[in-house]
Amino acid sequence: MPAEQEAARSDSAAPAAARLLSTAAPAPRAVARPAPPAWPSPSAASALPAPALPAPASPAPAPSAPHPAAAAATASIAQGAPQPCLSLHSVAGWASPGTLRFRARIEDRLAITLVDSGAGFPVWLRDIPGIAFRTDNAPFKEEMQRFVTMIVDLMRKEMLFSWQGGPIIMLQIENEYGxxxxxxxxxxKRYMQWAANMALGLGAGVPWVMCKQTDAxxxxxxxxxxxxxDGFKPNSPNKPVLWTENWDGWYTEWGEGLPHRPVEDLAFAVARFFQRGGSFQNYYMYFGGTNFGRTSGGPFYITSYDYxxxxxxxxxxxxPKWGHLKELHAAIKLCxxxxxxxxxxxxxxxxxxxQEAHVYENQSWCAAFLANIDEHKTVTVSFRGQSYVLPPWSVSVLPDCKNVVFNTAKVTAQTSIKSVELALPMAPGISSPRQSVAEEGSLMSGSWLVVKEPITIWxxxxxxxxxILEHLNVTKDQSDYLWYFTRLYVSDDDVAFWAENQVTPAITIDSMRDVLRIFINGQLTGxxxxxxxxxxxxxxxQKGYNDVVLLSQTMGLQNYGAFLERDGAGFRGKTKITGFKDGDIDLSSLFWTHQVGLKGEFSKLYSKESNEESEWSNLTPDVIPSTFTWYKTYFDAPAGTDPVALDLGSMGKGQAWVNGHHxxxxxxxxxxxxxxxxxNYAGAYRPEKCRTNCGNPTQTWYHVPRSWLRESNSNSLVLFEETGGNPFGVSVNVRSSRTVCGSVSESDYPPVxxxxxxxxxxxxxxxxxxAPEVHIQCQEGYTISYIEFASYGTPKGSCQSFSRGSCHAASSALLVSEACLGKNKCHIEVSNSMFGDPCPRVTKTLAVEARCESSSSSSASSSVAEF
Known part of the structure; x- marks a missing residue:
C-alpha cells in the first residue's frame, strides 16, 4: 500500500507502565504549589495494571462480496484475468503474542493485504526488550520470520498457491522499504537482504516482489x-515490469475534502504503462472499504476507506470509473x-x-498505442497512412494497428448517482414494521436512553x-482514551495577583498528539x-484545591516512517501552568493518577453483556445535548438487500456500535x-487535485454490514458522544444507485x-x-422504471441536469423507453438508423437519464417523461 498509508500499530519503545510506576509518597507542598492528588494514593494504587479493555465484539464480517477493507483487483494481461498477489507488509494482525486475527476472507482474484490499523505492528511488539523495527535487529527479525512463515504455511495448507491449483501467483515481502x-x-541494507532471503527460503513456489526497492x-x-x-524499469533486464499499486484515489483525513481521481487520467496511466512495456498492473484499491472499530490509522484517517x-x-x-476501466481492460486484452x-x-x-506511438508487431500480430501527452491540445497524427485524432492527455488503443477500439479520454460508460432511503429505528418495545420516510423528508427518530460518562476516577x-506517562505505554492501544488526574492548590495571593495584573493562568504543553480535553473542576475548559x-x-x-483532568485521545496510530517503535502519542516535553505569582508550575513533576479508557467501554455499554442496564435513563428531545454522554436506541433492520449506512451528521465526535459491533x-x-x-482530468494527478465535498463534513455516512443486523427490531445502536450532538437526528439508511445516465456521441467508438x-x-x-451505443444498467435487484430524459440530437448538460438542445429527435423518449423500461439493463444504438436524422451534417449525441427501482417494489406499468 502507499507508504503514507501503511499505518503501523506501533509507537514508543519505552518500558511498559508497570515498570515505570513510582511508589514514593509525594513531597510536602510548597506555598501556592500543587498538593498531592485526592485520588488513590501511590502506595495503594501504583501496582494496579491498566484495565484490560474488551476486544471488538467480533471480527469484521465476511460479506457475500470480497471484504472491502482489504480488496484490490489485479489486471494481468498474460493471464487474461485478474489474479491475486498476497502482500505480507509487516507483522500485522497479531492480537497478542502468538495469536493472529484475520479480518477478511481470502477471495479469488484479489490482492489481500494483511493489515490491522492500517498495516501493521501491534503495540505489544515494541515492548520486546531491545527491539527496533524494520532494521537488522534480532528480536524484530525473529517475530517477522515467525509471522511470515505462519502465513506462507497457512496458504500452502489451504492449497492456495497457483502450483497447487490455487489463485495466488506471487507474494510481496516488506512494503516500500526503499x-x-x-x-x-x-x-x-542488511535487513532488506535478510528479508528477501528469509522469504525465498520458505519455499512458497511463486515469485516474491518488493515495491519501491531499487536495490532488491x-x-x-x-x-x-x-x-x-510508465517510466519505471526494474533493476535488472531479467525482471518483468510490475506495477503493484496503481493508486486510483487517495486516503482521506478528517477535516479534508474527498479525493477524486478522474477515470480519464487513471485509464491514461494504465494504457501508458502497457504502451511502454509494462507486463502486470494492480489497482490499489479496486474495492473500497471501511476501517471498522479503531483500525483506521494515520493518525486522523477517517473511518471510511472508500478511496x-x-x-x-x-x-x-x-x-463511470468502473465501466470505463472495464472497456480499457477489454481493449488491452484484444492486444x-x-x-x-x-x-x-x-x-x-x-x-x-x-506525441508518440509504441508498436508491438511480429509476422502474425500487431498492436499499437498512440499517445498524446500534451495537457491542453487535441492533435491529429498520421500512422500507417491513416489519420488519428488524439484528445489531450490520452492514449488510443489499436489492437490490429489500424482500428481504434478505445481512447482513454473518451468516456462512454454510464454515470450512476448514489441515493439513500431513510428507515425508522424502533424504540424499545415497539414492533411495528419498518417505515420509509424519505418522501416526507424527515429524519429518523425514536426513544433514546442516556447515561453520562464520569469525569473522574471510576x-x-x-x-x-x-x-505524565506516555500514552501508548499505558493504554497498549486498548482504548483511544487515557485520563490524567491531579489536584492543584490556589492561594489567596495567586487570586489577588491575577486580579491586580489582569492575568489568566493557562495550561501549556510543548507538544501534543492527537486530541486533548482539559477539565477543571469537572467542567470541560478547552x-x-x-x-x-x-x-x-x-x-x-478557584481559590483552594482545583481538580485538573487531562484526557488524551488517539485518532489512529502513526502510519509511516522509520523508528516507529520510538514514536508515541499523547504529550511530549513540559506540561506547565503559567500565570502564578511565584512563577510557572511544572505539572510534569507532579503526581498524576492514570486511568485507561472510558467507564462505558469497560462495562461494555454497547453490548448485551453489559450489566449496567440500570444506569440508563430516558432522554427527552427538550434536553440540551451534552458532552461525554452515551446514547442508546433500537431500530428495525431495513428491508431488502441494499447496503446499510448510519447518518451521524447530527452528532459531534465519538464512536458508534451496532449490536455490539464497533x-x-x-x-x-x-x-x-x-x-x-x-x-481537469488532464495533467499529472496529485491528492489535492479534483477534491469533492468541500464545505461539508468529511464523513457523514458510516457503513453497517447487513450481516451484523438482526431481522427483528432488536438492533441496538449505541453512541459515545464527546463534544455534544443531537441523537434525534441520527438515521439508518439504505444506499443504492437510483439514477443512471448515459451520453454517447456518433463520433464515439463502439463498445469494445x-x-x-x-x-x-x-x-x-x-x-x-x-455503431456506438448507450449502455445503462441498474444495480442487481433493480429495474428501469422511468425514463427521466432522452434526447437524440444536441442535448445539453450532464446527468441530472440534461436539457434539450436545438436539435432533437421526437422519437427519442419512446424508443428509449421501449428498449429499457422494465429491464435491469439495456443498450440503445446511437445512429440515424435508430432515431432518424433530426439535423443533417451535425454530429449528434444520445443522452439518457433513467430511474431504477427495486424489482420487488417497482410498478408493473413503468413510464417515461415527456420532453
Whole structure:
C-alpha cells in the first residue's frame, strides 16, 4: 500500500507502565504549589495494571462480496484475468503474542493485504526488550520470520498457491522499504537482504516482489507503486515490469475534502504503462472499504476507506470509473497476442515529445498505442497512412494497428448517482414494521436512553506515578482514551495577583498528539487537536484545591516512517501552568493518577453483556445535548438487500456500535470550502487535485454490514458522544444507485465487446456492428422504471441536469423507453438508423437519464417523461 498509508500499530519503545510506576509518597507542598492528588494514593494504587479493555465484539464480517477493507483487483494481461498477489507488509494482525486475527476472507482474484490499523505492528511488539523495527535487529527479525512463515504455511495448507491449483501467483515481502532504508544506515541494507532471503527460503513456489526497492536482490522482483509507472524499469533486464499499486484515489483525513481521481487520467496511466512495456498492473484499491472499530490509522484517517475506488465502500459500482476501466481492460486484452509475442515495442515520434506511438508487431500480430501527452491540445497524427485524432492527455488503443477500439479520454460508460432511503429505528418495545420516510423528508427518530460518562476516577484499576506517562505505554492501544488526574492548590495571593495584573493562568504543553480535553473542576475548559502541536489553554481556577483532568485521545496510530517503535502519542516535553505569582508550575513533576479508557467501554455499554442496564435513563428531545454522554436506541433492520449506512451528521465526535459491533470513530468536522472549484482530468494527478465535498463534513455516512443486523427490531445502536450532538437526528439508511445516465456521441467508438478476432491467425480484428451505443444498467435487484430524459440530437448538460438542445429527435423518449423500461439493463444504438436524422451534417449525441427501482417494489406499468 502507499507508504503514507501503511499505518503501523506501533509507537514508543519505552518500558511498559508497570515498570515505570513510582511508589514514593509525594513531597510536602510548597506555598501556592500543587498538593498531592485526592485520588488513590501511590502506595495503594501504583501496582494496579491498566484495565484490560474488551476486544471488538467480533471480527469484521465476511460479506457475500470480497471484504472491502482489504480488496484490490489485479489486471494481468498474460493471464487474461485478474489474479491475486498476497502482500505480507509487516507483522500485522497479531492480537497478542502468538495469536493472529484475520479480518477478511481470502477471495479469488484479489490482492489481500494483511493489515490491522492500517498495516501493521501491534503495540505489544515494541515492548520486546531491545527491539527496533524494520532494521537488522534480532528480536524484530525473529517475530517477522515467525509471522511470515505462519502465513506462507497457512496458504500452502489451504492449497492456495497457483502450483497447487490455487489463485495466488506471487507474494510481496516488506512494503516500500526503499523510502526509509537509508534512515537505518548499513543495518537497513542488511535487513532488506535478510528479508528477501528469509522469504525465498520458505519455499512458497511463486515469485516474491518488493515495491519501491531499487536495490532488491536479483531473485526478488522490484516493483513500482505510484500514480504513474510508465517510466519505471526494474533493476535488472531479467525482471518483468510490475506495477503493484496503481493508486486510483487517495486516503482521506478528517477535516479534508474527498479525493477524486478522474477515470480519464487513471485509464491514461494504465494504457501508458502497457504502451511502454509494462507486463502486470494492480489497482490499489479496486474495492473500497471501511476501517471498522479503531483500525483506521494515520493518525486522523477517517473511518471510511472508500478511496474513490471503482467498487465503493458499500460494494456499489462507482460509474463511470468502473465501466470505463472495464472497456480499457477489454481493449488491452484484444492486444494480448501482440503484447506477449513481442519483447520490446517499436517507438515512433511525430517530432514532438508530446506525441508518440509504441508498436508491438511480429509476422502474425500487431498492436499499437498512440499517445498524446500534451495537457491542453487535441492533435491529429498520421500512422500507417491513416489519420488519428488524439484528445489531450490520452492514449488510443489499436489492437490490429489500424482500428481504434478505445481512447482513454473518451468516456462512454454510464454515470450512476448514489441515493439513500431513510428507515425508522424502533424504540424499545415497539414492533411495528419498518417505515420509509424519505418522501416526507424527515429524519429518523425514536426513544433514546442516556447515561453520562464520569469525569473522574471510576475504577480501582488505576495507578499513580510522578510525572505524565506516555500514552501508548499505558493504554497498549486498548482504548483511544487515557485520563490524567491531579489536584492543584490556589492561594489567596495567586487570586489577588491575577486580579491586580489582569492575568489568566493557562495550561501549556510543548507538544501534543492527537486530541486533548482539559477539565477543571469537572467542567470541560478547552480542547486541542493536531499532530504534535503546542497547547496553550487559558483556565479558570478557584481559590483552594482545583481538580485538573487531562484526557488524551488517539485518532489512529502513526502510519509511516522509520523508528516507529520510538514514536508515541499523547504529550511530549513540559506540561506547565503559567500565570502564578511565584512563577510557572511544572505539572510534569507532579503526581498524576492514570486511568485507561472510558467507564462505558469497560462495562461494555454497547453490548448485551453489559450489566449496567440500570444506569440508563430516558432522554427527552427538550434536553440540551451534552458532552461525554452515551446514547442508546433500537431500530428495525431495513428491508431488502441494499447496503446499510448510519447518518451521524447530527452528532459531534465519538464512536458508534451496532449490536455490539464497533462501527468506528465518527466526527462531523467540516472540510474547507475551497479546493473543489474545478477539475481537469488532464495533467499529472496529485491528492489535492479534483477534491469533492468541500464545505461539508468529511464523513457523514458510516457503513453497517447487513450481516451484523438482526431481522427483528432488536438492533441496538449505541453512541459515545464527546463534544455534544443531537441523537434525534441520527438515521439508518439504505444506499443504492437510483439514477443512471448515459451520453454517447456518433463520433464515439463502439463498445469494445463488439470487436473480436477471427479464428484464423492473421492479426486482424472484426466488428459485428460499427455503431456506438448507450449502455445503462441498474444495480442487481433493480429495474428501469422511468425514463427521466432522452434526447437524440444536441442535448445539453450532464446527468441530472440534461436539457434539450436545438436539435432533437421526437422519437427519442419512446424508443428509449421501449428498449429499457422494465429491464435491469439495456443498450440503445446511437445512429440515424435508430432515431432518424433530426439535423443533417451535425454530429449528434444520445443522452439518457433513467430511474431504477427495486424489482420487488417497482410498478408493473413503468413510464417515461415527456420532453
Amino acid at each position: 523510502n526509509i532504508e537509508n534512515s537505518f544506515g548499513p543495518g537497513g 536482490p536479483e531473485n526478488i522482483i522490484d516493483a513500482c507503486n505510484d500514480y504513474y509507472c 474513490d475506488a471503482p467498487l465503493d465502500e458499500y460494494g456499489l459500482l462507482r460509474e 494480448e497476442p501482440a503484447l506477449t509475442a513481442t519483447d520490446s515495442p517499436k517507438y515512433i515520434n511525430w517530432g514532438s515529445w508530446a 475504577s480501582e484499576n488505576n495507578f499513580t506515578t510522578k510525572g 480542547s486541542t487537536t493536531g499532530k504534535w502541536v503546542k497547547v496553550s489553554q487559558p483556565v479558570k481556577l 462501527i468506528g470513530r465518527y466526527w462531523t468536522i467540516v472540510s474547507p470550502k475551497n479546493g473543489c472549484q474545478s477539475c 465487446a463488439k470487436w473480436s478476432r477471427p479464428s484464423s491467425v492473421d492479426g486482424q480484428i472484426s466488428i459485428t456492428d460499427g
